[in-house]
Amino acid sequence: MKDLDQALASAIARYRANNPKSEGQMLAACDVLPAGNTRSVLFHGPFPLYMARGEGCRLWDADGHAYIDALGEFTAGIYGHSEPRIQAAIVGALQGGLNLSSHTEREAKLAREIQRRFPSLELLRFTNSGTEANLMALAAATAHTGRRKVLVFDGAYHGGVLAFGGGGSPVNVPHDWVVARYNDLQDVKARVAQHGSELAAILVEPMLGAGGCIPAEPAFLQRLRALADECGALLVLDEVMTSRLSFGGRQGQLGIRPDLTTLGKYFGGGLSFGCFGGREDVMERFDPRRPGALGHAGTFNNNVLTMAAGLAGLTEVLSAEALEALNTRGQRLRTSLNAVFAAHRVGLQFTGLGSVMQLQPLAGPLRSADDLKAADDRIKALLFFELVERGIFLARRGLVALSLPFGDAEAAAFVSALDGAVAKCRDLLPS
Ligand SMILES: Cc1ncc(COP(=O)(O)O)c(C=O)c1O
Incomplete structure (x- = not known):
C-alpha cells in the first residue's frame, strides 16, 4: 500500500x-x-x-x-465540440437577434421533437439545467398531491441542491426526504409502508449516474412504478443522464411510463438546458389561463440559442x-x-x-x-x-x-x- x-x-x-x-x-x-x-x-x-x-x-x-x-x-x-449543423443553427439564431423578450416558434418545435421521443411527456416545460428541472418536477409533485415527502435513493444525484451521495448534503433543498437503498425492493417497501400516505413523489435515476454508473435492475424500476401507484405518489424518472441510451431513453427501453420525467444535458445542443414534463393533469396546472395556476418563470427558459441548437441537434443529427x-x-x-x-x-x-x-x-x-x-x-x-x-x-x-x-x-x-x-x-x- x-x-x-x-x-x-x-x-x-x-x-x-x-x-x-x-x-x-x-x-x-x-x-x-x-x-x-x-x-x-x-x-x-x-x-x-x-x-x-x-x-x-x-x-x-x-x-x-x-x-x-x-x-x-x-x-x-x-455532439462533440464542433458539430457543423449545430454551429450553423447557433449562427442563424444569433443573426436573428438575441433576447427577444417573447416566445418564438422554435420552442414548440423543440418540445414536439422531445415528445416524439418521449411520449410520456404529454406536456412539458423548459428550464436552464437538470437541477432546475428536478426542482420543478418535485414542486409540481408536491403541489399536485398536497403531500410533502419525497422518496429518493442513497448515492443518487439529481442536481447541485439535490445530491444524495452519502445520504444527503447540507446544501440540499429542504424537502422532507426519505432515503432508500437503490435496487433494494425490500427497503423501499418498508419505507413506503411507513411513509406511503405522505409521499408526493418517488424520484429515481434509471442508472445511478454520478453515483457510479450503477444501473437499476429493470424489475426494480417496474416495482417502483407499481408502488408509486399503490401509495398515490408520482413516479419521477430523472433521465437527465440516461435519456441518451436510446431514442426514447431508458423508459423507452424498459417500457416504463413515469408520471413525470426530467431531461437536460445534450437536449440543448451543448448549451444550458433542462426540461420537465409528463402527465397532462399534472402539467396543465402550469397553464396560466387556469385560476390558481402554478408559476414557473425563468428569463432564459426559452432562450433562442438553446432552442435553435437543441432543435438542430435532435432533428438534423441525433x-x-x-x-x-x-x-x-x-x-x-x-x-x-x-x-x-x-x-x-x-x-x-x-x-x-x-x-x-x-x-x-x-x-x-x-x-x-x-x-x-x-x-x-x-x-x-x-x-x-x-x-x-x-x-x-x-x-x-x-x-x-x-x-x-x-x-x-x-x-x-x-x-x-x-x-x-x-x-x-x-x-x-x-x-
Ligand atoms: C441524473 C442527473 N440529474 C440531474 C443532473 C443535474 O443537471 P445539471 O447539471 O444540468 O443541473 C445531473 C447532472 O449531472 C444528472 O446526472
Whole structure:
C-alpha cells in the first residue's frame, strides 16, 4: 500500500511538471473563485486541467497537450465540440437577434421533437439545467398531491441542491426526504409502508449516474412504478443522464411510463438546458389561463440559442440510428476495457450502460452505493493520472461518456492506453 502511495505521488509529480500553465491558471483563479472553482465536479487535486480548445472529440489543454475527449462534458457533449449543423443553427439564431423578450416558434418545435421521443411527456416545460428541472418536477409533485415527502435513493444525484451521495448534503433543498437503498425492493417497501400516505413523489435515476454508473435492475424500476401507484405518489424518472441510451431513453427501453420525467444535458445542443414534463393533469396546472395556476418563470427558459441548437441537434443529427450506433460503440468499448482488466488479472471494472460508463476500483456485482464503500479512491486516481498522461481525458471520478465523433480509432487508442497503464501499475492493483 505504501507502494501505491508512492506510485500515486510520482504520477501527480509528473502531472504537475507537465502542466505548469494549468496550475498557474488555477492559482490565479483562486483570487476570485474558491479553489479556482465554480463547478464542484471539476475540482481535483493537485489542480484540474484547463482546456484551451476542442474540436470533434479532441481537446487541447493550456500547456498544448492533445487529448481524446472520453468525458463528453459529463454526457452533455454528445455532439462533440464542433458539430457543423449545430454551429450553423447557433449562427442563424444569433443573426436573428438575441433576447427577444417573447416566445418564438422554435420552442414548440423543440418540445414536439422531445415528445416524439418521449411520449410520456404529454406536456412539458423548459428550464436552464437538470437541477432546475428536478426542482420543478418535485414542486409540481408536491403541489399536485398536497403531500410533502419525497422518496429518493442513497448515492443518487439529481442536481447541485439535490445530491444524495452519502445520504444527503447540507446544501440540499429542504424537502422532507426519505432515503432508500437503490435496487433494494425490500427497503423501499418498508419505507413506503411507513411513509406511503405522505409521499408526493418517488424520484429515481434509471442508472445511478454520478453515483457510479450503477444501473437499476429493470424489475426494480417496474416495482417502483407499481408502488408509486399503490401509495398515490408520482413516479419521477430523472433521465437527465440516461435519456441518451436510446431514442426514447431508458423508459423507452424498459417500457416504463413515469408520471413525470426530467431531461437536460445534450437536449440543448451543448448549451444550458433542462426540461420537465409528463402527465397532462399534472402539467396543465402550469397553464396560466387556469385560476390558481402554478408559476414557473425563468428569463432564459426559452432562450433562442438553446432552442435553435437543441432543435438542430435532435432533428438534423441525433437520429435513432445515430444514437443506437453510439450506444453500441460504447457497449463494445466497455467490453474491450474490461477485457484489459481480465487479461492482466486485476479486479477492476467499468460499469454502465451503452455509451456511459464508470471506472470502478473493485470487482464484483455493484447494486447500490453501499457496494462502493470498500472502493479505494487511490486506485482510481492513479489510473486517471496514467490515462491523462497517455492522452485520454476522462473524469477524475472515472466517468466516461462517448460523443458522436468518438469512433473506432479513438476506442482503440483508449484500450491501448488502459493496457499500458494497467501493465505498468499491475502489482499495485487489486487482483
Ligand atoms: C441524473 C442527473 N440529474 C440531474 C443532473 C443535474 O443537471 P445539471 O447539471 O444540468 O443541473 C445531473 C447532472 O449531472 C444528472 O446526472
